[in-house]
Amino acid sequence: MSTDRYPFHEIEAKWQRVWEERKQFSATEDPSRPKFYCLEMFPYPSGRIHMGHVRVYAIGDLLARFKWMRGFNVLHPMGWDAFGLPAENAAIEHGVHPAIWTYENIDYMRGQLRKMGISYDWDREVTTCDPAYYRWEQLIFIRMLERGLAYRKRSTVNWCPSCQTVLANEQVEDGRCWRCDSEVTPREIDGWFFKITAYADELLAWCDKLPGWPERVLTMQRNWIGRSEGAEFDLPVAGRADLKVRVFTTRQDTVFGMTYAVLAPEHPLVDRLVIDAREREAVAAFRAEVAKQSEIERLAADRPKRGLRLKASVVNPFTGAEVPLFLADYVLMGYGTGAIMAVPGEDQRDWDFAKQHGLPIVETVERPAGFTGEAYAGEGVKINSGFLDGLTVAEAKRKAVDWLVGRGLGEAKVNYRLRDWGISRQRYWGAPIPVLYCDACGMVPEAEANLPVVLPRDVQLSGKGGSPLADVAHFVNARCPKCGGPARRETDTMDTFVESSWYFFRYCSPRYEGGMFERRAAEYWMPVDQYIGGIEHAVLHLLYARFYTKVLRDLGLVNVDEPFTALLSQGMVIKGGAKMSKSKGNVVSDDDIREKYGADTGRLFELFAAPPEKDLEWNDQGIEGASRFLNRVWRFVLAHLDELRSAPSAASPHPSLDIGRAFRRTIHATIQRVTDDIEHDFHFNTAISAIMELVNALYAFDTASLDRVPAGERGRLLREAVETVLLLLGPFCPHVTEELWSQLGHATSLFKQPWPSADAEALRRNEVTVVVQVDGKVRGRLTVDVDAAEERVRQLALGDEKVRPWVASRRVAKVVVVPNRLVNIVTIA
């Protein structure tokens, strides 16, 4: 192992101290400068930062420092998503209070981030479990309540038996809890919801207006919102003038092919439809059977569809025909009206069910020639459809809606897959929902003057179900803010995704006491110009935050439509085939890497090993390479310190020799490449490789120029190259570059320097190498003047002695000349 590493421990500590003392990264609103709000998703304080976390902070810091140098007024804050279950679980396991556990972790992790030297404005640090933070969330909750955007209802929800709490739909993956992977079970429970569905259309529409977002994420959000257009109408129950079944369909054109109808097993109408005790019994048995199957079984699309035929039947309003009515498990109560018209001819699910239950199948769209499938869902001409015959599917859809509307039987209707966001959590370590239940007044929001409703500290945590707050008498028993009588407090806490839905607003004015944020500050900084975080939040956090931003706007607090202008979804850090995580036991500790190689090296490796959107395989040898490179830079500067310091820090004049001109061209070509790579496509890996090439060229020029280039000119070129390396490398490896920058005699920070710009004069060349191909194979090379006449290049190519033998015995059919690049001589025998 190397013992000759540069003294990164001292350097890193020194510059972190200096930056801190100078408050170098503190941000203030300044309307005269363009602003850049750079934000990484804030962490949950789970214990320790490891190299899986480091990646996102390294990317954020690089962009923030780059933008500083580009002249932007940068806001780059950090904070803690501090409420959540792990704190509570730790408390149950180890007997530590969640608050103590959380704040200890925060202290440790803050120390780690400081030692990484990230350019945060630490004065803006925000901690979501602080009442000074969540009080504003409670206030907004009350505003949302007033507007019907927050509401309470009893419903069937996703229950995680391990976390002992309800989960929102977004937080269930394949029937399992997103956090602990336990199988989720349905449970009927009272709970609080945010009406995100009221924003479904806007959330969807803006997906087309976020060009800075990865298409992948937008697609996931569009799918999740799941808008579908169709019609809703009633099917009268035969012989029961008082009853009708409301159905939703996107294929109202196929209504003439309806051969039965289906209700979801839990459909409330079922109880009124049953005719006698025997049927009631059969329904109960069927429902029990369906309820028994787990969420995961239900999700398996290819399992047989179970159904129960009811004695009632319904009437097709278009034809007057009576069709049988079923309960079936493939119809979900939670979507549409919980009831469907079944058209087995054009819907595969209905087709499967009809086959299983011997029901007739009517085709209402002409099949294309050679069609061999079962149900046909494609385009075609309508048949067997009365007044719709002969129309296309799209025409028939319109006409069917018109028909329904004209008779007052139904209407056009848009449905969404998106459900309202269930935010109640039956756990302790979260923000209390600021609501009370009074015997006289019913449900009452807490008075604003009484906010925050502070989460009590003295609580018994058993993990045994039920909200722990319910047992805290002095919390639960309160006064009704309306009548002053006795009232009970709500004991559910809010989903922790609520805190993370607005923390980026709080950073704009983190100590503001007059509200959630100071309008002026928020409107200066927001929206976030560059957001950086993991793909796992493609739907969860990123959808909630968009929704909440629109709510704040509609409450009149701010004029921002969308929180994040651009999003960079960075890939995972993998070790041994699995995502680096504490639970997998494959973490590489940030402390260890910093101890052994220094913070700059760890960051450099993660930025170099792969482009940011790709997964990154941790590699112990790779980090040695990064370390080697920084030492190589370090050694060069120290070894040449006298020569460098005696040269002026300014652009070199035009070099007198080719070797110098070529070297200077390399310097400026590197500036151009690195700038483009960072600015345009976040290709930090190729930016670093370009800097490495420049350092290689620096070593080569050092040796080659020794006896050839006049000393003064050589010194200036070396200094220009070294300073360029330091400026370009600064955002990647801030400590070592800042140190070397000061060693060169600079009194002001590297990060107060303007980002270098490429000198067009240096980039200009007089001659270029042109490749000569014969029939597409490289046979020779020419050195010609830039922009040499095509005819001249053609003649030189044909006359080249390496090329001639390949052309000699053949006839030249054609010569393609690509200026300054290549000549291709095409021959025939």
Add this chain to the structure above:
RNA sequence: GCGAGAGUGGCGAAACUGGCAAACGCGCUGGACUUAGGAUCCAGUGGGCCUAAAGCCUUUGGGGGUUCGACUCCCCCCUCUCGCACCA
């Protein structure tokens, strides 16, 4: 099943608007310097033919196509990753 993305050396990867495939780094090989080298510097390193060199042939998952020219564009197929998945 539907949708999106990706397949390039021993490995991580690069290649602009169709123009020298494999930059940069890791690993490996050799040399220099050294008491020493697991430090550093220099050189080599896709595969094959050839005693060797010069040189030639060949190579971007597979097959076809367009083009003077294809990692890049088009068609078919295979594999992998991610997302959605009875949403009517």
